[in-house]
Amino acid sequence: MKAPFKLLFLFVYVFFLAACESVIELSLKEVEPILVIEGRVNDLFTRQEVLISEMQPFNSQSGRVPVGNAEVFLNEDGKPWRKLKEVEAGRYIIDNFWGRPGSTYGIAVKYAGETYQAESTMPPLVQIDSIGVRVNSFDDSRKTPIISYQDPPGVKNYYFFQLIVNGKVNSSVFVFNDKYTDGKNTVQNLDDFSLELKEKDDVIVELRNIDEASFNYWKGVQSQNGSSASPGNPISNFSNGALGYFSAYSVSGIYFTVE
Numbered sequence: 001m002k003a004p005f006k007l008l009f010l011f012v013y014v015f016f017l018a019a020c021e022s023v024i025e026l027s028l029k030e031v032e033p034i035l036v037i038e039g040r041v042n043d044l045f046t047r048q049e050v051l052i053s054e055m056q057p058f059n060s061q062s063g064r065v066p067v068g069n070a071e072v073f074l075n076e077d078g079k080p081w082r083k084l085k086e087v088e089a090g091r092y093i094i095d096n097f098w099g100r101p102g103s104t105y106g107i108a109v110k111y112a113g114e115t116y117q118a119e120s121t122m123p124p125l126v127q128i129d130s131i132g133v134r135v136n137s138f139d140d141s142r143k144t145p146i147i148s149y150q151d152p153p154g155v156k157n158y159y160f161f162q163l164i165v166n167g168k169v170n171s172s173v174f175v176f177n178d179k180y181t182d183g184k185n186t187v188q189n190l191d192d193f194s195l196e197l198k199e200k201d202d203v204i205v206e207l208r209n210i211d212e213a214s215f216n217y218w219k220g221v222q223s224q225n226g227s228s229a230s231p232g233n234p235i236s237n238f239s240n241g242a243l244g245y246f247s248a249y250s251v252s253g254i255y256f257t258v259e
Contacts, residue, residue, distance in 0.1 A: 036064065037116060037238055039107045039246040041074065041099040042208070043125070044253070048074065048099070050084060050092045052109065055243065066090025070111040077103050101125055101209075105248045118238045118246035123209040126150070126157060127252040131205060133197060134189055143197040143258065145190045145205055153183030158215035160249070162206040163190055170195065173222040175215055201258040206251055213237040214247035 033054035041048050052067040068089040073081040074097060084092040099105065104121040129148045136142045151157055161174035172192035178184075190205070197203065210218075213235075220234025236243050 033065070035067065035109075035111065035114075035116065035242045035244075037107075037109055037118075037242050037244040037246070039074075039118070039244070041097070041105045041120070041122065041248040042251050043099040043101060043122065043249075044251040046098045047093055047095050048084075048097050050074075050107065050109075052090050052092065052111070067111060070109055072110075073108045075106045076100075078106075081106075081108065099248055099250070101250045103248070105246075107246045109242070114240055116238050116240045116242040118236075120211050120213065120237070120246050120248040122248035122250055123157070123211060124152070124155075125250040125252060126152065126159070126207065126209050128205065128207050128254045129185075131254050131256055133258060134191075136191065142191075142195070144195050145197065145203060147188050147190065147205060147207065149186055149188075149207060149252075151178045151181050151184055151186050155182075156212070157182075158210045158212055159188075160208040160210050160214070160218055161188065161190055162204075162208060163195075164204040164206075165195075165197070166202050173218055175210075175218045175222060177215060197258045199258055202255070203258060204253060204255050206253045208249040208251055210247055210249045214245055214249070217245040217247075 033056050036053045036055050037050065039050040050072050052070050053064040054067055055064055066089040068086060072084040072092040074084065074094060075081045082094060082097065084094045086092050099122050101122050101124045104119055106119040107117065109116045126149055129150060132146050133143050134146045136144060145163065147161065157178040159176045163170040163172070163174065174190050176188060217234045217236065233243050237246055238244060
């Protein structure tokens with residue numbers, strides 16, 4: 001091939017590439033804000049709380065916005081509904097409402113002409129038997145908490161662990177089921193591969209006995225905290241398209257100081 005022809009071929013090739021690199025502008029549809037409801041009933045406190053917010057469109061700078069002026073109701077085993085009090089925008093509470101294992105709780109949220117409902121049955125209490133600290137010798141001897149409990153045989157159980165270190169709630173999600181541990185004495189290492197307990201740290205671990213719907217929600221949250229290739233909204237148990245969860249759970253808690 002002669003040199004002039006080579007130069008002409010190179011020029012045409014570069015010109016073609018440049019032409020193919022035009023900016024593509026996507027026409028993105030605006031969507032309405034989506035209601036997010038986070039409701040809990042437990043047997044540890046007599047005050048229960050519901051948080052309501054709106055998830056804004058992806059191009060919004062505000063993210064989640066608290067929702068005020070909603071009407072929020074709870075009931076137990078089909079008894080009359082009790083209304084929650086709004087104490088600040090997006091935060092609703094009710095006092096003298098103590099959850100009981102085996103009871104089924106309902107929630108109804110009325111907002112902007114729509115009603116959103118969910119229900120959850122509080123599982124029986126499984127208690128923490130013992131707690132300790134594991135030294136992970138493969139990565140600079142990190143210390144993490146280990147929990148032991150007896151799983152009841154012949155029953156599907158779902159567990160959520162809340163970890164609080166020096167008064168600060170750990171943001172990691174620790175959820176397990178008993179698919180492979182039914183009826184066994186079970187030990188769980190609460191390690192998110194970044195946690196490192198120090199001497200004299202004050203640690204609280206809550207074992208929350210949750211239902212299957214709550215487990216599925218938290219597994220979705222857990223997968224998004226990892227390396228999920230196609231993140232989406234965790235599965236909600238609310239009707240009418242609301243995001244979030246409603247969970248009735250029994251609690252076993254334990255406190256210790258790291259030595």
